[in-house]
Amino acid sequence: MQRILILGAGTAGTMAANHLRKELGSEYEITIVDQDETHYYQPGFLFIPFGTYQPSDVMKPTADFLRKGISHVNGEVASLEPAANRVLLTDGRTFGYDHLIIATGTHPTLGETPGLDSDEYGKTVHDFFSLESAVALQEALKEFKEGRLVVSLIEMPIKCPVAPLEFAFLADAHFTDLGIRDKVEIVYVTPMSSVFTKPVASEQLGDMFEQRGIHLEPDFYLERVDAEAKMLVSYDEREVPYDLLVTVPINMGASFVGAAGIGDELNHVRVDPGNFQSPDYPNIFALGDAASLPTSKAGSVAHFAMDTFVPNFVDYLLGLPMKHEFDGHANCYIETGHDKAMLIDFNYKTQPLPGKYPVPGIGPFSLLEESKVNHRGKLAFRWMYWNLLLPGRHLPVSSEMSMAGKDTDLA
Amino acid sequence: MPTTAIADKEIHVDAEGFMTEYDEWDEDLARILASNIGIDELTEAHWSVLNFLRADYAERGETPTLRRVSATGGVPTKELFVLFPKKPARKMAYVAGLPKPVGCI
Numbered sequence: 001m002q003r004i005l006i007l008g009a010g011t012a013g014t015m016a017a018n019h020l021r022k023e024l025g026s027e028y029e030i031t032i033v034d035q036d037e038t039h040y041y042q043p044g045f046l047f048i049p050f051g052t053y054q055p056s057d058v059m060k061p062t063a064d065f066l067r068k069g070i071s072h073v074n075g076e077v078a079s080l081e082p083a084a085n086r087v088l089l090t091d092g093r094t095f096g097y098d099h100l101i102i103a104t105g106t107h108p109t110l111g112e113t114p115g116l117d118s119d120e121y122g123k124t125v126h127d128f129f130s131l132e133s134a135v136a137l138q139e140a141l142k143e144f145k146e147g148r149l150v151v152s153l154i155e156m157p158i159k160c161p162v163a164p165l166e167f168a169f170l171a172d173a174h175f176t177d178l179g180i181r182d183k184v185e186i187v188y189v190t191p192m193s194s195v196f197t198k199p200v201a202s203e204q205l206g207d208m209f210e211q212r213g214i215h216l217e218p219d220f221y222l223e224r225v226d227a228e229a230k231m232l233v234s235y236d237e238r239e240v241p242y243d244l245l246v247t248v249p250i251n252m253g254a255s256f257v258g259a260a261g262i263g264d265e266l267n268h269v270r271v272d273p274g275n276f277q278s279p280d281y282p283n284i285f286a287l288g289d290a291a292s293l294p295t296s297k298a299g300s301v302a303h304f305a306m307d308t309f310v311p312n313f314v315d316y317l318l319g320l321p322m323k324h325e326f327d328g329h330a331n332c333y334i335e336t337g338h339d340k341a342m343l344i345d346f347n348y349k350t351q352p353l354p355g356k357y358p359v360p361g362i363g364p365f366s367l368l369e370e371s372k373v374n375h376r377g378k379l380a381f382r383w384m385y386w387n388l389l390l391p392g393r394h395l396p397v398s399s400e401m402s403m404a405g406k407d408t409d410l411a
Numbered sequence: 412m413p414t415t416a417i418a419d420k421e422i423h424v425d426a427e428g429f430m431t432e433y434d435e436w437d438e439d440l441a442r443i444l445a446s447n448i449g450i451d452e453l454t455e456a457h458w459s460v461l462n463f464l465r466a467d468y469a470e471r472g473e474t475p476t477l478r479r480v481s482a483t484g485g486v487p488t489k490e491l492f493v494l495f496p497k498k499p500a501r502k503m504a505y506v507a508g509l510p511k512p513v514g515c516i
């Protein structure tokens with residue numbers, strides 16, 4: 001009997017557990033541990049501040065998505081002893097393993113930014129990266145009728161790097177619909193030099209900011225929040241005042257990763273980007289946001305990664321070389337307001353380009369271009385997530401990125 | 412990759428002027444690169460940052476982020492903004508002859 005232990009039953013851990021249960025016989029025991037008994041559809045958090053979704057739309061019991069034959073443990077991982085092949089939970093239970101998959105994600109960490117976690121949190125200072133904070137922001141937005149709304153991305157990488165942009169677009173549409181857009185100033189503060197990380201997409205998104213009158217404050221590396229004076233202060237002493245602040249707090253991996261010595265400065269697990277194996281311990285793998293990879297932290301990446309991870313991991317268990325190499329494929333919808341969205345598709349090597357997806361020349365989705373079809377795609381994704389993706393059924397799209405249908409002159 | 416001539420030497424750079432060949436760099440070149448972006452004198456504090464960047468790159472194959480330079484290299488972020496004003500991550504990498512930092516994806 002060989003023991004496979006999976007830490008984290010979010011998007012990546014659940015998919016991996018289900019796929020592996022299907023592929024492997026009963027000589028392999030699969031155990032999955034999570035501190036939460038609820039599975040959250042995190043992309044839905046974006047819509048909660050605007051009242052489009054309610055909490056019940058984005059939560060379901062974790063156990064409903066795990067196949068028979070997977071043993072499910074509710075508990076919080078306190079520490080990992082990689083040399084002893086052992087994991088300890090905060091309640092004192094210990095689990096030994098032969099093979100470990102870390103899928104504990106990355107999470108907003110307020111304490112990393114001085115002044116962020118004050119009495120004002122949930123009042124004039126917000127985020128929308130947890131259900132609780134998104135609900136508090138829904139209340140605050142109902143009250144907000146005039147003033148300066150500042151959307152602040154503190155540091156990269158974050159999960160879903162387009163989420164703060166989407167929030168700014170949706171806020172613009174929200175205040176326009178209420179007829180008070182002229183009373184609300186929207187400012188987007190980022191440590192990057194432009195709106196997004198990748199050049200062609202960045203130019204397009206920058207133009208969209210201008211058209212909507214969203215003011216960009218680039219190269220702003222936040223040092224602290226002065227919640228009393230309602231002011232953001234950067235390391236080089238620049239100040240940005242706000243009436244309502246919506247931040248994306250610094251995202252960090254689980255602290256046991258750092259303590260075990262297998263992570264980077266933000267506790268994301270160092271892995272081979274082609275096969276997710278730890279260079280330090282060959283029986284440890286990291287999937288999803290928990291891994292330090294040169295691509296976006298997104299559910300779509302975790303999903304595309306399964307097609308190479310699963311056969312690789314089976315070969316690894318059999319002592320064979322891993323033959324497949326993940327290309328870093330990411331695919332993100334960007335909500336742009338008024339029932340429209342854009343779609344971007346990219347990987348480790350190729351930046352997002354205009355074109356059609358998934359069928360070259362036909363679509364139905366348009367890359368790097370706003371359309372209503374894209375928006376419907378984003379909303380339909382929630383159904384696909386619960387019904388196809390998590391249970392480990394196949395989606396009708398290829399996991400490898402394709403250059404067909406893209407305008408490569410711009411690359 | 413395009414090349415450019417600096418102080419009689421042909422060096423390989425990317426479209427934004429970041430050096431692409433680790434071994435083409437030397438300290439004289441660093442002084443010229445620094446003056447190109449308005450840093451007239453490289454002090455000891457500059458050198459200790461640049462040396463950390465070069466050593467870390469040699470070991471790990473990627474340009475370290477600001478967070479890594481402060482957490483592992485031991486130079487507070489605040490000081491990095493004084494040494495390499497406004498855009499420290501890019502400026503440090505430029506002067507150290509390393510590829511543009513990817514950091515943010």
Ligand SMILES: Cc1cc2nc3c(=O)[nH]c(=O)nc-3n(C[C@H](O)[C@H](O)[C@H](O)COP(=O)(O)OP(=O)(O)OC[C@H]3O[C@@H](n4cnc5c(N)ncnc54)[C@H](O)[C@@H]3O)c2cc1C
Pocket residue numbers: 007008009010011012013033034035036041042043044045046075076077078103104105106128129130159160163254287288289290297298299300301302331332333
């Ligand atoms: C606002 C928002 C919008 C987003 N929009 C999109 C989008 O449009 N498209 C897209 O592709 N992605 C989107 N994402 C990102 C997507 O949700 C994540 O990339 C995805 O969920 C990553 O899966 P994961 O399994 O790595 O981590 P998660 O799904 O976060 O799962 C991690 C699990 O580990 C558990 N855990 C953590 N620490 C411990 C511990 N110490 N002990 C026990 N359990 C632990 C947690 O409880 C959690 O269940 C969005 C995210 C947010 C926040």
